[in-house]
Amino acid sequence: SGLEEVSELDGIGRxxxxxxxxxxxxxxxxxxxYGELDVLKGVDLAVKAGTVTCIIGPxxxxxxxxxxxxNRLVEPKSGxxxxxxxxxxxxxxxxxxRRVGMVFQHFNxxxxxxxxxxxxxxxxxxxxxxxxxAERIAxxxxxxxxxxxxxxxxxxxxxxxxxxxxxIARALAMEPExxxxxxxxxxxxPELVKGVLDLMAELAKxxxxxxxxxxxxxxxxxxxxxxxxxxxxxxxxxxxxxxxFDNPKSPRLQRFLAEVL
Ligand code: ADP
Ligand code: MG
Numbered sequence: 001s002g003l004e005e006v007s008e009l010d011g012i013g014r015x016x017x018x019x020x021x022x023x024x025x026x027x028x029x030x031x032x033x034y035g036e037l038d039v040l041k042g043v044d045l046a047v048k049a050g051t052v053t054c055i056i057g058p059x060x061x062x063x064x065x066x067x068x069x070x071n072r073l074v075e076p077k078s079g080x081x082x083x084x085x086x087x088x089x090x091x092x093x094x095x096x097x098r099r100v101g102m103v104f105q106h107f108n109x110x111x112x113x114x115x116x117x118x119x120x121x122x123x124x125x126x127x128x129x130x131x132x133x134a135e136r137i138a139x140x141x142x143x144x145x146x147x148x149x150x151x152x153x154x155x156x157x158x159x160x161x162x163x164x165x166x167x168i169a170r171a172l173a174m175e176p177e178x179x180x181x182x183x184x185x186x187x188x189x190p191e192l193v194k195g196v197l198d199l200m201a202e203l204a205k206x207x208x209x210x211x212x213x214x215x216x217x218x219x220x221x222x223x224x225x226x227x228x229x230x231x232x233x234x235x236x237x238x239x240x241x242x243x244x245f246d247n248p249k250s251p252r253l254q255r256f257l258a259e260v261l
Contacts, residue, residue, distance in 0.1 A: 016198060021098065021176030022209030023084045024048040025070065030063055031078035039065045041233040042079065047178075047226075049084075050207040054220035057230035058242060063213040066230070067180045068213065071100040084177065098126065101171035105183040107163045109155040109170075115162075116151040119170045121181060126172065141169040144198055161192030165199060178209040185216060197223075221245055229253045235238075 013096060027045035031038070047053045055063050068074045072093045083089045088096050092120045109118045116138045123134035142151050145165040155163050164184055171179050181200065185193045197219050203222050204210055214220055220241060222228050227244040229237040229252075237244065237253045245261075248254045 007011050007237055018100070019206040019255040020050070020203075021177065021209050021210045024049040024082075024209065025178060025211070026082040026085075027066075027070070027079070028081070029079035030066070030069060030076050030081065031070055032062075032074060032076050034065075039233050040076070043230075043233070043235055045228060045235060045238070047209060048213060049209055051225035052210045052212060053226050053228060054202045054224040055211065055213045055228045055230060056215075056217070056220060056244075056256070056260075057228075057236075060234040063230055065180055067102065067182050067213060070178075070180055071097050071102055072203045073102070094126065097175050100175055100178045100180065101174055101176035102180040103164070103167050103184050104181065105186050107155070107160075107167045107187075109163055109166060111155050114152045114154055115147060115158065115166045115169075118166055119173050122170060123173055126197070135171050138169070142166070144172065145169045146195075159192055160188045161195045164188065164191050164192075164196050168196075168199060168203075172203075179203070180209065181210065181212040181214070181225065183215065198223065215260065217257075218247065229256065231256070 002116070023215060027043055030040050030043040032260050043066060053064065057063055065074060069076045072088060083099060086214040110121065113121065116135065119138035119141055120134040123129045123137055124131060139151065143147055145168055147165055147169065150158060150162060155166070158166065178254040185196050188196065197216060200210065203225050224241050226238060228235055229244060231252050237248065237250050245252070245257065248257055
């Protein structure tokens with residue numbers, strides 16, 4: 001598989017070669033409301049192809065809603081999002097979701113299906129691939145995330161970390177240009193967090209465009225190309241990890257960091 005080939009190249013000292021063709025995102029004055037409640041109030045954000053953007057901020061600040069707008073699980077009220085220069089509002093949501101994958105805090109795996117069936121389902125149902133082809137791809141992606149030996153287990157027979165890696169394999173199988181991660185380690189036992197973060201760092205190294213809502217400040221500092229701090233539906237501060245964590249400018253970010261670090 002692509003991921004393994006790249007790892008081997010790294011091992012013999014050649015420069016890492018991107019395995020993914022990541023896409024760019026351009027978020028422009030994005031607004032979103034739940035009924036009367038304005039949740040996003042004009043969010044601007046640029047995500048370069050092949051980079052990692054970490055979004056931090058207090059609970060209720062609109063981080064999940066922003067991610068959900070990016071693949072239209074909810075519809076924005078105003079503004080626009082360009083994926084590789086093309087408005088996502090003009091795309092069919094199904095097609096958009098193939099290009100922009102998402103991984104959730106609670107995995108959202110089908111409990112009555114095995115790991116490999118969970119990965120195959122989107123390939124057969126959404127991409128319409130024949131079963132044999134879907135099985136071949138699903139096997140390869142499960143092997144990429146270190147779960148070749150667990151492919152016939154149901155989610156209930158896997159640890160939380162393994163279930164999350166199945167969910168990541170499922171997202172990868174669709175060959176997305178961008179993957180959105182919404183607090184994917186928040187529901188995991190502490191000892192299982194590192195395996196998932198290491199996998200995400202590996203994907204980042206291989207050129208996947210990633211937008212990551214996270215409470216893991218260590219990961220944001222290590223892996224992010226840019227960090228976005230949101231509060232009350234707005235981007236309050238954005239910058240390189242060093243600027244955000246070592247030299248925060250706004251009092252709100254300073255207060256937030258004092259609480260979480
Ligand atoms: P975060 O992910 O930063 O915690 P959310 O995007 O989940 O923030 O929520 C932002 C605001 O929108 C919060 O005030 C939350 O209560 C509200 N909200 C989130 N989802 C819904 C929903 N489905 N219906 C109504 N209000 C919602
Ligand atoms: Mg959230």
